[in-house]
Amino acid sequence: xxxxxxxxLEVHAQLKTKSKIFSGAATQFGADPNTQACAIDLGFPGVxxxxxxxVVHMAIKFGLGIHAEIAEKSVFxxxxxxxxxxxxxxxxxxxxxxVVGKGxxxxxLEDGSTKRIRITRAHLEEDAGxxxxxxxxxxxGIDLNRAGTPLLxxxxxxxxxxxxxxxxxxxxxxxxxxxxDICDGNMQxxxxxxxxNVSVRQKGQEKYGTRTELKNINSFRxxxxxxxYEIERQIALLESGGAITQETRLYDSAKNETxxxxxxxxxxxxxxxxxxxxxxxxxxxxxVNAVRQHLPELPQQKRDRFVQEYGLSIYDATILVSDSTxxxxxxxTTKTADGHAKLAANWIISELLxxxxxxxxxxxxxxxxxTQLGTLVKRIADNTISGKIAKTVFEALWKQEGEVDHIxxxxxxxxxxxxxxxxxxxxxxxxAHPQHVADYRTGKEKLFGFFVGQVMKASGGKLNPQQxxxxxxxxxx
Amino acid sequence: xxxxxxxVKKIAxxxxxxxxxxxxxxxxxxxxxxxxxxxxxxxxxxxTVEPLAHPxxxxxxxRPDQVTETNQREKFQAIAPKVKAGLYLVxxxxxxx
Numbered sequence: 001x002x003x004x005x006x007x008x009l010e011v012h013a014q015l016k017t018k019s020k021i022f023s024g025a026a027t028q029f030g031a032d033p034n035t036q037a038c039a040i041d042l043g044f045p046g047v048x049x050x051x052x053x054x055v056v057h058m059a060i061k062f063g064l065g066i067h068a069e070i071a072e073k074s075v076f077x078x079x080x081x082x083x084x085x086x087x088x089x090x091x092x093x094x095x096x097x098x099v100v101g102k103g104x105x106x107x108x109l110e111d112g113s114t115k116r117i118r119i120t121r122a123h124l125e126e127d128a129g130x131x132x133x134x135x136x137x138x139x140x141g142i143d144l145n146r147a148g149t150p151l152l153x154x155x156x157x158x159x160x161x162x163x164x165x166x167x168x169x170x171x172x173x174x175x176x177x178x179x180x181d182i183c184d185g186n187m188q189x190x191x192x193x194x195x196x197n198v199s200v201r202q203k204g205q206e207k208y209g210t211r212t213e214l215k216n217i218n219s220f221r222x223x224x225x226x227x228x229y230e231i232e233r234q235i236a237l238l239e240s241g242g243a244i245t246q247e248t249r250l251y252d253s254a255k256n257e258t259x260x261x262x263x264x265x266x267x268x269x270x271x272x273x274x275x276x277x278x279x280x281x282x283x284x285x286x287x288v289n290a291v292r293q294h295l296p297e298l299p300q301q302k303r304d305r306f307v308q309e310y311g312l313s314i315y316d317a318t319i320l321v322s323d324s325t326x327x328x329x330x331x332x333t334t335k336t337a338d339g340h341a342k343l344a345a346n347w348i349i350s351e352l353l354x355x356x357x358x359x360x361x362x363x364x365x366x367x368x369x370x371t372q373l374g375t376l377v378k379r380i381a382d383n384t385i386s387g388k389i390a391k392t393v394f395e396a397l398w399k400q401e402g403e404v405d406h407i408x409x410x411x412x413x414x415x416x417x418x419x420x421x422x423x424x425x426x427x428x429x430x431x432a433h434p435q436h437v438a439d440y441r442t443g444k445e446k447l448f449g450f451f452v453g454q455v456m457k458a459s460g461g462k463l464n465p466q467q468x469x470x471x472x473x474x475x476x477x
Numbered sequence: 478x479x480x481x482x483x484x485v486k487k488i489a490x491x492x493x494x495x496x497x498x499x500x501x502x503x504x505x506x507x508x509x510x511x512x513x514x515x516x517x518x519x520x521x522x523x524x525t526v527e528p529l530a531h532p533x534x535x536x537x538x539x540r541p542d543q544v545t546e547t548n549q550r551e552k553f554q555a556i557a558p559k560v561k562a563g564l565y566l567v568x569x570x571x572x573x574x
Contacts, residue, residue: 017542018542018543018544019542019543019544019545019546023546024540024543024544024545024546025544025546026544026546032550032563033562033563033564034550034553034554034563034564034565035548035550035563036546036548037550037553038546038549039553042553050538050539050540051537051538051539051540052539052540052542053539053540053541053542054541054542055542056539073530073536075530075531076537080491082493083570084565084567084570097530131570132564133569136561136564136566138569139559139566139567139568139569140566140567140568140569140570141561141562141564141565141566142564142565142566142567143563143564144565269491271491274530274531276531278531278537279531279533279535279536279537279538280530280531280536280537281536281537282536282537
């Protein structure tokens, strides 16, 4: 039997504001417990929430980024449930009238093709606090610093057909919110969280299967693993004659499995109603236009421009625009390298990203600056150093040994382009290997490589390869 | 519109209220009366009236994104039944398998 997977994602993006969505308490991560929870966040009687304007601007920004309609009028509602990290007994969210309506996001698949994922809606809400279950002799500890932190919940249509597609969509969304500068995207700290709705159906069938909701997935890798585990579980269950129960399941990354939460059915009766403490949010065309004017270049536009302006492949351009800091790094490198765009791209993608990855660093914490790498690329392009020697310079830059030209000078790495110097080296090697020379001249042409190697070695890798080839050919003939 | 005893029990559970059967029966009558009173409005023709999310015909005021609150943990925690290491302590709630 052939099965088809259907996946929809709900992403909670924490908005990068200084203060909370409805109060003037700070939102800084990692503060001492309960030092950033004010009377409003604690749900004290008599307090009134007042909406943060920056939160509204960020929601508009996001709406424009996914080509969605921004609601002229949206309404805040109370979502009622009991949990100790929710002191008011309700979460302020949006239900019937969300701030951002239908939109879409295009994502790049591994084979280079593009797929459009429809976004159902995005709405504003406040985050809850945190419960800590360890170490309190049978009691739970509650930290309400996170209570009231602004979230944008982004709900997709069930348009994804594999775990890989879900990850690709999530990455595209992650890139977008970082470009828009509305969310720091830090998954470990929980500022970008994802729940996945997963179901399977027989291929060709139109009706969706019963879905389960996966929670607690806090990295791109886990998203793929959790969904794949769940797909296999559902298929095995259905093929053995069982049925899927609609339920919420937690992903356990240590065991790589999902298991049902013990929630009671009643817990899902949230009894939404409009919050009488908050008036409808009205967004005028002027407000939208003001945000639109300051909208940065978006990932896809940037990718297309990189392909056009710098002649990069779509593949390379996609890597370089996946992070706005990296895209900026690339453009600075290319500019410093007098426009040697492809060479700059190669050095970033194959050398720099590899080294950063190995050292567990990212582009923001790169020990080599964009202007340093740009200068290195320039020195390769103008034949000051060979590509091979450039790797030595790269390593020296990595170890913070100073500027490119200084390193080349100090280590005597300049490429030898003086023909007489090359001829002298070639003559020495030829004189040292009479037998090889004789063999070469009687037709063993493979030996040419041997001579190139020997001369290069003798020069310390500092010769221009083309020039060396020419000289060698002449001398050996 | 009238509420059954089961409806009242469900509402009480959602609100975490522990009601006796006598109380539930009494509330079923009282709440049903309130609903019936409000149900009179169903008779009004609202076809041409725009849905209303708030009785005030105003829009939400916005505030600048500024931190205006200071740390007042000591004061807030002075009235909490139990605290430790800056945390509020509550009976254990763990929703995990």
